[in-house]
Amino acid sequence: MLDNGLREQPAGWERGRVRLMDREKKYTVREMLQFFLSKVWENNRKLLIFSLIQIPVLVLSPYINLVIQKMIIRGITQQYIFSRFLLTVVTGYALILLIQALSEWLEGRSEWYNRVLVNTLLKCVDEKTLNTDYKNVESAEGQQKRQKALNSIYDGGQQLIKVSVSCMVNLCGFILYGITIFSYQKVLFLITAATAAAGYFFNDRLNKYEQKQKDRMADEDRKIKYLEREAAATRAGREIRLYRMQNLLYGIYDKTICSRLALEKNICRGRSIAGSSVHVLSLMRNIFSYVFLIVMVHNGQIKVEDFLFLTGMVTGLSVWISNFMSDLSKLHRFFMFFCCFFEYLDMPETEDAAESHYILNTAPSVRFENVSFCYDGSAHEALKNINLTIHPGEKIALVGRNGSGKTTFVKLITGLYRPTQGRILVNGVDITKYGSKEYFKYPAAVFQDVLLLPVSIAQNVSSATEKKTDGNKVAECLKKVGLWERVEALPDGAGTSINTQVKMNATDLSAGEQQRLMIAKSIYKDSSLLVLDEPTAALDPISENNIYQQYNGLSAGKTSVFISHRLASTNFCDKIVLLDSGKIEEEGSHDSLMKKEGLYYTMYKEQSKYYRKGYACKI
Incomplete structure (x- = not known):
């Protein structure tokens, strides 16, 4: 046991560590494949099994069809025994029919398991959102990265396994058909492969262009979802109708939609150019192949059945190569998109590499030592050089004008943020040594925005x-x-x-009932550190006072911090701290602060005059 109401737990009890991501980190295809395959193996092994079975089935079906067609032509020209010839043809096509039926069944099963994979990836994003540092949720950067991660799943996650299987099928088909054509004529094989490779070049350039557009589209998607969410919210619906805001919202929504459609138009234009280039290459390849094979027939190098077989092979090979290059291009695009997925999962965490861990078992003391805090991207400090001691079981009220730093103070004392400078000691121990997840077990907070x-x-x-x-x-x-x-x-x-x-x-529940429910929630947690962050701002003064007086009795023996914009509701507190422009302007009891006749006195008199008899509002 340690002093100050702390009990130490064994070292290594929690693997606390700082996880930092290099913002310029490049995710390799191998790393991403390992991740996705591990998720498939953990959650859905049948998807992997069905996908592997599909590969030989899809490759052999068209190949067997070409072989049977060659046998039919040879049988007609060389006068095979009819019964044996007919049996061969029927057996061959029955085999093809069986393979196609199996292929359809496997594709149907794979489609279902693909959806399971998408849900698994979405769960990864949700787990990150629920467990990551609060600043990653609150910041614009975190929200943007989350939206891009979701877009990557919807754009690529639903097709990742399907395209991967297709890529393997086309690769195997390319090898099988390539070996067959190569055995007849090497030049024909090389021309077909070269034109397909050129097509891949155009698609690759298109993918890189699309990725740049997708990054911009994520911003527009975030705006659109915000507008849709707010337009459908009950609280917003009242103001939209009373203030006739429909035209304003229509204008904002139309502008955002037009910006997104302009990006979509750019992508479609790029796809059109790339597609046209690929079709021209395919036409040139087909013309060369047919002329080359006709010359071979004319010179007696191949027979008629070989001509038909090879034209089918060349067409098939060009399809295998084109599809293989297209699938590679799609996979490349998917993995470029999935970089956004991994960037979100790898957003920096401030989980501390604590050597020991502590448990609060009594009302703690809290001390702010030269604490300053500045939000990312802001040029001004929200809190400046705060020095404050809260004794065990003491009730303090934190008051001040809007923007004085009260909410930031709450975020720090509850562990949602860490100080930019200085340190916060809880029972004499730096708050960072508790570990964020462990520390969250102890404070109970009731915020202004209720989560039901x-x-x-x-x-x-x-x-x-x-x-x-x-x-x-x-x-x-x-x-x-x-x-x-x-x-x-x-x-x-x-x-x-x-x-x-x-x-x-x-x-x-009414607003007052919701706040009472949240107070019941904080009581259920049975915490030794209680925080109320202006939870009664929407209530009338009498209801607010009743809730605070009720909470005053319930917080006996606990360290408590109360925040209110109505100064009269904080009289029950042991000490009042007045913040102004991020600094502690005054602190003391209500009576002592009134005697100083400083800022607290001025604010109190200004608020209380509205409730004094005989006061008339001047307009």
Whole structure:
């Protein structure tokens, strides 16, 4: 056991480490293939098995068809025994029919398992979003990278295995047909291969151009999804109608859509140019092949059945090579897109390489030592040289004007961000030594923006699955915040779901009830460090005061931080800290700050005058 209410856990209990990604890192095809194959093997081995079976089936089917056609021509010209000849033809085409049926069945099964793979990749993105540093979720860079990662899955993930199988099929077909043609005439093989390679060059240039356009499209997609989400939101729907914002939103939406369509137009233009170039090359190859084979027949080098067989082979080889090059080009494009997927998964984490880990088991002390913080990309510090001590079990109120740094203070004390300069000590230990994931277990916070999931009231309180939710504990927490009678009267009690927009038999809660539910959630967590970040901003002063007074009793014996823009609601706190422009301007009790007649005094008098008898608002 250690002093200061900390208990040390064995070294190596958690593999804490700093993961940093070189922003210029290049992901190799081998690395990405290893990742995807490992995901397929872990989650869906049947997809790999069915895909491998498809390869010989798809290669042999057209080859056998050409061989049978050659046998038919030879049989007609050389007068085979009719019964034996007919049996050979029927058997051959029956075999082809069987192979094609097997191919269709395998393709259907593979299509389903491809969807499973896409869901697996989407799950990887969701897991990253839910577990990554909060700054990666909040920052514009993180949001952009997430959108690009999702686009890469939708653009390439749904076709990755299918195109990979097609690429292997075309490669095997190229080898089989190439060996056959090479055995007849080397020049014919070389001409066919050279024209197909030239076609790949055009497609490769197109892929690189498309990648640049896709990067720009990710920004437009993010804007479009934001507009669609806000237009459908209930809270936005009120203002849109009352302020007649429809034309404004139409204009913004049309402008964004036009920007995206312009990028799509550029891609289509590039595809048209590349496609035309490939078709010209194919035409030149076919003309040369036919002339070359006709000359060979004329010179008696090959027979009629060989001519038909080789023309089929040349056409088939050109198709195999063109498709192989096209598939390679697609895979190249997919892997270029998937770089965005891996860039998001590899966004920097600030998980600390802590030598030891601690558990808070009492109300902690918190000390800010010369703490400053600046958001990425900002030229101004949100907090500047903060020095503050919060004693165990002490209740402090953090007040100040908008933009003074209150919310940033909350992000730091709850571990969502780390100081740019200085350090935060919890029970005398630097907060970085706890490890972010471990530290998140201890603070309980109630924010201004309420997060209610469309699950039962009990699960919203417990933040756990139904099996892991303690019903009795939920009921006790709801009673403490005065919400139990309301919940008990519902048809399913605490088992009633929230959000009628998602579920038919759900219920909706008022703003005050939502805040009480969030307070019950913080009580359920049974934390020793409590934070309220202006959760009552939307409530009237009386409701706000009732909630704070109620929470004052529930926070007994815990270290608590209360943030409110209404100064009169913080009288119950042991100490009041006034922030202004990111600095601590004043601190002390309510009475001591009123005696100073400083900024706190001015703000308090300004707010309280609206509630004094005889005050008349001047317009």
